[in-house]
Amino acid sequence: MTELRYREALNAALHEELQRDERVVLLGEDIGVFGGAFKVTEGLLEQFGERRVRDTPISENTIVGIGVGAAMTGLRPVVELMTINFSLLAFDQIVNHAAHIRYMFGGQVSVPLVIRMPQGAGHQLGPTHSHCLEAMFLHVPGLLVAVPATPADAKGLLKAAIRDDNPVIFIEHESLYGVRGEVPDGEDALVHFGRARICREGSDVTIVGVSRMAHTAERAAATLADEHAVQAEVIDPRTLRPLDLDTILASVRKTNRCVIVEEGWPHGGVGANLAALIAEHAFDDLDAPVARVSGADVPMPYSKPLEDIAYPHEPQIVRAALSVVGAAAEGTP
Amino acid sequence: MTELRYREALNAALHEELQRDERVVLLGEDIGVFGGAFKVTEGLLEQFGERRVRDTPISENTIVGIGVGAAMTGLRPVVELMTINFSLLAFDQIVNHAAHIRYMFGGQVSVPLVIRMPQGAGHQLGPTHSHCLEAMFLHVPGLLVAVPATPADAKGLLKAAIRDDNPVIFIEHESLYGVRGEVPDGEDALVHFGRARICREGSDVTIVGVSRMAHTAERAAATLADEHAVQAEVIDPRTLRPLDLDTILASVRKTNRCVIVEEGWPHGGVGANLAALIAEHAFDDLDAPVARVSGADVPMPYSKPLEDIAYPHEPQIVRAALSVVGAAAEGTP
Amino acid sequence: MPSLPEPDVAREWLATMALIRRFEERAGEMYARAKIGGFLHLSIGEEATIVGSARALREQDYLISTYRSHGHAIARGTPPERVMAELFGRVDGCCSGHGGSMHMFDFERRFMGGYAIVGGNLPIGAGIGLSSDYLGHDEVTLCTFGDGASNQGTFGETLNLAALWRLPVVFMVINNQFGMGTSLVRHSAVTDLQRKGESLGVPGMRCDGMDVLDTYTVVGEALRRVREDRRPLLVEAVTYRFRGHSMADPEEYRTKEEVAQWRERDPIPRFGDELQRAGVLDEATRELIEREADERVERAVQFAENSPFPAPDSLYEDVYVLDDQVHGRYHG
Amino acid sequence: MPSLPEPDVAREWLATMALIRRFEERAGEMYARAKIGGFLHLSIGEEATIVGSARALREQDYLISTYRSHGHAIARGTPPERVMAELFGRVDGCCSGHGGSMHMFDFERRFMGGYAIVGGNLPIGAGIGLSSDYLGHDEVTLCTFGDGASNQGTFGETLNLAALWRLPVVFMVINNQFGMGTSLVRHSAVTDLQRKGESLGVPGMRCDGMDVLDTYTVVGEALRRVREDRRPLLVEAVTYRFRGHSMADPEEYRTKEEVAQWRERDPIPRFGDELQRAGVLDEATRELIEREADERVERAVQFAENSPFPAPDSLYEDVYVLDDQVHGRYHG
Numbered sequence A, B: 001m002t003e004l005r006y007r008e009a010l011n012a013a014l015h016e017e018l019q020r021d022e023r024v025v026l027l028g029e030d031i032g033v034f035g036g037a038f039k040v041t042e043g044l045l046e047q048f049g050e051r052r053v054r055d056t057p058i059s060e061n062t063i064v065g066i067g068v069g070a071a072m073t074g075l076r077p078v079v080e081l082m083t084i085n086f087s088l089l090a091f092d093q094i095v096n097h098a099a100h101i102r103y104m105f106g107g108q109v110s111v112p113l114v115i116r117m118p119q120g121a122g123h124q125l126g127p128t129h130s131h132c133l134e135a136m137f138l139h140v141p142g143l144l145v146a147v148p149a150t151p152a153d154a155k156g157l158l159k160a161a162i163r164d165d166n167p168v169i170f171i172e173h174e175s176l177y178g179v180r181g182e183v184p185d186g187e188d189a190l191v192h193f194g195r196a197r198i199c200r201e202g203s204d205v206t207i208v209g210v211s212r213m214a215h216t217a218e219r220a221a222a223t224l225a226d227e228h229a230v231q232a233e234v235i236d237p238r239t240l241r242p243l244d245l246d247t248i249l250a251s252v253r254k255t256n257r258c259v260i261v262e263e264g265w266p267h268g269g270v271g272a273n274l275a276a277l278i279a280e281h282a283f284d285d286l287d288a289p290v291a292r293v294s295g296a297d298v299p300m301p302y303s304k305p306l307e308d309i310a311y312p313h314e315p316q317i318v319r320a321a322l323s324v325v326g327a328a329a330e331g332t333p
Numbered sequence C, D: 001m002p003s004l005p006e007p008d009v010a011r012e013w014l015a016t017m018a019l020i021r022r023f024e025e026r027a028g029e030m031y032a033r034a035k036i037g038g039f040l041h042l043s044i045g046e047e048a049t050i051v052g053s054a055r056a057l058r059e060q061d062y063l064i065s066t067y068r069s070h071g072h073a074i075a076r077g078t079p080p081e082r083v084m085a086e087l088f089g090r091v092d093g094c095c096s097g098h099g100g101s102m103h104m105f106d107f108e109r110r111f112m113g114g115y116a117i118v119g120g121n122l123p124i125g126a127g128i129g130l131s132s133d134y135l136g137h138d139e140v141t142l143c144t145f146g147d148g149a150s151n152q153g154t155f156g157e158t159l160n161l162a163a164l165w166r167l168p169v170v171f172m173v174i175n176n177q178f179g180m181g182t183s184l185v186r187h188s189a190v191t192d193l194q195r196k197g198e199s200l201g202v203p204g205m206r207c208d209g210m211d212v213l214d215t216y217t218v219v220g221e222a223l224r225r226v227r228e229d230r231r232p233l234l235v236e237a238v239t240y241r242f243r244g245h246s247m248a249d250p251e252e253y254r255t256k257e258e259v260a261q262w263r264e265r266d267p268i269p270r271f272g273d274e275l276q277r278a279g280v281l282d283e284a285t286r287e288l289i290e291r292e293a294d295e296r297v298e299r300a301v302q303f304a305e306n307s308p309f310p311a312p313d314s315l316y317e318d319v320y321v322l323d324d325q326v327h328g329r330y331h332g
Ligand SMILES: Cc1ncc(C[n+]2csc(CCOP(=O)(O)OP(=O)(O)O)c2C)c(N)n1
Pocket: B029, B058, B060, B082, B086, B089, C068, C116, C117, C118, C119, C145, C146, C147, C148, C149, C150, C174, C176, C178, C179, C180, C245
């Protein structure tokens, strides 16, 4: 184990995979000379040279498309989009091309492409620069979607993504880059997709926290235990495609209550998808409706006090957890 | 009342609004000389001239952006994207610009823009040309989203959309253009957003059908009544933003069972969103989990027999309805 | 004025153009008989742009085109049987029936596909060029698209990037005078399309797309220069589609006279006559070529007819590469 | 060599550049003191491109720019108080605190915004031009963006469409030599940016973006030609940003020497000296201008400090235009 920042863990994953596999190539805006807008690729240009670490012009749709074409013909490109907000310019190459090419060409070719990008609010970047778009990506068959919350997952999942033969949407979080954590050593320490992480065990309520919200959920769980004697089990799905629904269901069958916490918009969000799946598979185990805590249904405002109330913090999660636990009291017969 | 095809109803709406309001202008690929890929704009160029009915180059993101700029400065543009599949190229202008401009500029300006486009499978257009993307659009605050299923709704909702001061995503369906129906006369016969349509009354199960699926659901309801003595209430939400949840909840409180039918992909779909909302607001009224019938979780295959089983037909809906009704039998105490 | 290739080579060009023509005609008939669904875009009239450019490619070079690509697959060597079976939506189709007319593909023959999103194949073509360059192979990628596609954002983005990175790609704009029903002058401010890459650092060339020899010569020259100079080029092929944009096109946007005029320049009889004048083709051989094309296409239709439809349980096949992370289909 | 405008006009240009410079410096300090959040992109060094072009506009003309637009708002007449209050995220900010540094806007003064998606403002600028043209007004839209933005797909799409439709738009590329940390030669195959619109049917002009008079003259000429000929033009303003791309930029991609060389061409002292040489400005007035800029910015900071933050219950305001279809916030 080594203690690394989330940013450093990602950098280490890229470094190791570049070293391990000559076919790995990085493309993105300002990832080379500038070292990356969030410094994730710092030092890689110096180490691996311009052939493998390539600064691109500002042309998101084309950068992704070049990654698709290169992936179809023997390379394993890792494309960095400076932030997830700009992926909206590349949706055609991501959905109509990266995700569909294998299927529409009858399996003759694969697209081992990774698209890395950070999402999230908290830095007062305002509308157009604070999106959380997990829900849009998990909707699309053909893609894999990762939402690492810890340095260990960031490294392990990114290495697994680069080695996987499917196109992967790899969603980082701007507020997590500086977070420290223990990271397993060993160049083959992968974290497999489709395996949720139980961050904290508990018997009263299951709280699923997506991306950064896994941390917020953990803090809320601590408050619930300390101040309300409510033992929450906190689960971080780690990947949304594939989704480890079994681990979530097992927990819900134990706690009979569930709160889903996401930072994105509420309508058609990750929470809605999980709530629907849980209700379908564990309806009779639920003592209360699955509660959702999400970002506000607004473009993210710039002003600090408004931004603060526009995405979830502990108190909302604590309130939601208490309400489903309370609901159980009167609950169903 | 006049009997019109869905296509003709849309054409009439455009015709009337062009006549009624000089600020209305149509932009799109091949909407003029060619008359529209699906002939919705047929005859409008001849009638209103090149100033108001404008053929554009193939530049989706820019066509939408031009509509945004024009809408900000006094026009009421109606942009046709030839099909919803190409809207993926325009997601930046739709989400970061059309949807967010009013909010991010503190309400100084509005964006009275309508983006029309057909979606859907059934014509063997294969991957990249058969998408149903309602779920991605309803996710975004700032947008209104309409999914008309009948000629009357097509006309009434389009007229309402053009007169509304918010950006509207107006989703038509390729398989409905030829469908006939009675359409109210009168140039002010609008259909308001946020008001669901009860297509058929029933007491045993509520079936919500989105876009074309409203018709498939109605046919399934007829079969349920004739062959299974199950009285289904069929609801067409008509718009997904705003959503008339109250009408759906009132029905579910009566039937205690619900099936949601959509043509798009299952994960993070419209059905997941509705299922979550219904469970949140009517948990104790539900005798069975809300069931979802959706398109298959695959890019749409070209081959007819595969395409046929990749989107919902009556039998699946009948099966789902019987299962929730049946579930009720053993159901909760 | 370039000179003719070896007689057998010249005859093979003619035969391939005839085969593609016949294939497209029959496909149109099969579409009318509902054997083929979806949209069907025929390349009738554009055969010289296909065969001239495909023959300028070496085996290791890549070809990537659009939804109007039955001919590209056939010219690259994909058996017409497999292409017709794809149109019929059968398991023996070159994409197992998943893609259909707009999504042809033959990896083995380095035909990198048929793409139905206008402009969508340009970045992918550049990406293929990046692989060749990165891996140190001397392959060149030929990326074809239409005049209408030159207005798509990917055109500017991709040409700039290809020039900047000196990618081995020849961009070929098939100028058939229309983007669907919109004529060139109504969709592009600059109509001299060979110049449309200049501001992006990509010099242009032009060929007569109704003349297979001229197309072969110009595209061959472009491929050679790109291979040697490691700089992309743009080639404009001036041509015309004799049929509608797709099978559902009343063609009200152009006059019968205009179509008739272009048909007089039909690349197939034109090249046939040229070969006869040059004395490398006689009447009998010319008829034989026609008959063989006809018979081959008939066999393709029979093959497609006899090929089964995909089994229902194959619906979820090839969505993902299954591995230890992705077991079978994704949940749900 | 264009001649100077009336003395009072010339002094106003200098004063406005000085005001913008001072405003940006103070904004930087306020950012360091965490009074301002998010990204802060300063236009220090580029004042001549802002004031020269803004002064070439008539009241009815439209201006639309990027996330680097505090100066554009101020030059257009938005009170520095309102701009600073926006940076502070207060209710009196020109966008009520919703937009912040990257999203300035002043509808009344026809400053159509600050857009943070690179290349995103080009189609919108063309759309504004469409309105003017459609409504028969003789307004012209000035759409500014950076050298890096010229690689975005919207550049090619929008210029082609504007040329095709003869929209009254002057596209102005502010070539400050870098797209973030990527130098012009590393991101654009064609570095003579005034030529980048030629293949799209948009002729180009160039001005010295470090010279307010030259910028005024060239942009003024472009606006006049566009108004009369009804054809868009592209103007390249050659300039340099003295500070980092945003406040979080170590600037390792360029040398101190290069920055120092450009600083010698600082547009403000340069124009001040020119005015003194021309005898329309004396030392005292010059100091007064500096002092007034300083005082005005201080007032702006005070104003921002004293303005309240938006109330929590205003979170959902202005997401929608409320009407009989949209009552209050959307369900949920
Ligand atoms: C992004 C996108 N927009 C629109 C369409 C619909 N469409 C299909 S082909 C076509 C015309 C393309 O014209 P051109 O590029 O000249 O190619 P051609 O059909 O003439 O071969 C259009 C508009 C599409 N497939 N993709």
